[in-house]
Amino acid sequence: DxxxxxxxxxxxxxxxxxxxxxxxxxxxxxxxxxxxxxxxxxxxxxxxxxxxxxxxxxxxxxxxxxxxxLPGGTRPEDRLYLARRAFVGETGLHGVEVSQIGGYERLQEEIAAHRLSLAAEGKGQPTLREAAADWYRRRFEPVARMLAARDLPRRAGRTAGDLYLDLATWRAANSREGSGMTWEEAVAHLEALYPVPSLCERLAMAWAKLTDGARALLPGGRREPLPCPHAYAGPDGAIYCLRTGRLTRHQPPSPPARGAESTSP
Structure with a gap:
């Protein structure tokens, strides 16, 4: 047991x-x-x-x-697991999780750049793990705290590591355009993309999810897979998404045009 x-x-x-x-x-x-x-x-x-x-x-x-x-590494989830395993093995950081392919490699590049910046600041020649620990303490952890304080990982349906990479991309793009963006400004911009749902919207989402689960248990109930883990079927038969924290409607696929129907026996 x-x-x-x-x-x-x-x-x-x-x-x-x-x-x-x-x-x-x-x-x-x-x-x-x-x-x-x-x-x-x-x-x-x-x-x-x-x-x-x-x-x-x-x-x-x-x-x-x-x-x-070890998995074979052909499926996306296998590739992601192997990338995380390599990331943890090289950096010693267990508290950073991403769900997108290539995310761990991008974090490793950022840690390598941080290691060079530490050397340029006259802080000796830190090992990769020492640089990773310093990057986590000075860079990632403060941003993760800002995200958690705004409940953004849950509202966005993504990990703090995923959101951190988005923020880093925005800041880099603004820097190339000549207009700097602080981490606080980037987090505020992200928060605007995922507004907090109203009480009525939260109740509607909870009710729709409950009725969809009950409907699936009935004969002839919904059986087709939903488009993402955050999706559920609404009472009107349409599919809605929880990722933005609001009722964002996903139109069900249109039936094929009559002329496109197969004529094979």
Whole structure:
């Protein structure tokens, strides 16, 4: 089960659990458990009883040998996972998440530029991880706090990393045009794109989402996939989107023209 307790507690399993509990109480060092890692999830190959006792004791860490299974990298989600894995491995930053292909590479370029700027400021030759930590503290974290204070990740339906990249792009474009834009101005511009929905709009969205879920359970209910995770079907049969925080209508696809219908038998 979720506590790694055997679903069928036979006598042998009970005795093994008791033996491991005694060893832990005596301060014995147990052998590492064997795990498979698939993306961000771990699966126990050997050591379920040791994990069960560790969870009983409120233990948050355990010695383990981990075999990581990497995806092939052909699907977009696989490419994104591998890019994040490489980003974390090189920078040590676990708290930055993006959902767009190429996003982690852009962040790595920005961190590399930040590393050069630190050297130009006479701060020695920082390692990539040192530069990444400084970039996170001085650049990303303050912007992420501004975004969170305005609830923009939820209102936009995107991660703080995605929004940070948008803001950085706007600032770079304004700089090329000769008019600078501060981070505060960029965040204010972003906030204007995602206005807070009114109470009536929030109630309408909640009701439409509820009725769409109920309709899908009925015979003949909606079964076709929605265009994005933020979409839902309204009571009028049209599809609406939550990304902007307002009822933005997506017109359902038009039926094919009569002349375009297939004439094959």
């Amino acid at each position: 979720a506590r790694f307790q055997p679903l069928s507690l036979t006598r042998a399993r009970r005795q093994r659990l008791e033996r491991i509990r005694r060893l832990v109480d005596q301060g014995a060092i147990l052998p590492p458990v064997e795990l498979y890692k698939l993306r961000d999830e771990y699966y126990v190959i050997d050591g379920n009883h040791r994990v069960a006792v560790a969870k009983e004791n409120g233990q948050v860490e355990i010695d383990a040998h981990v075999i990581e299974l």
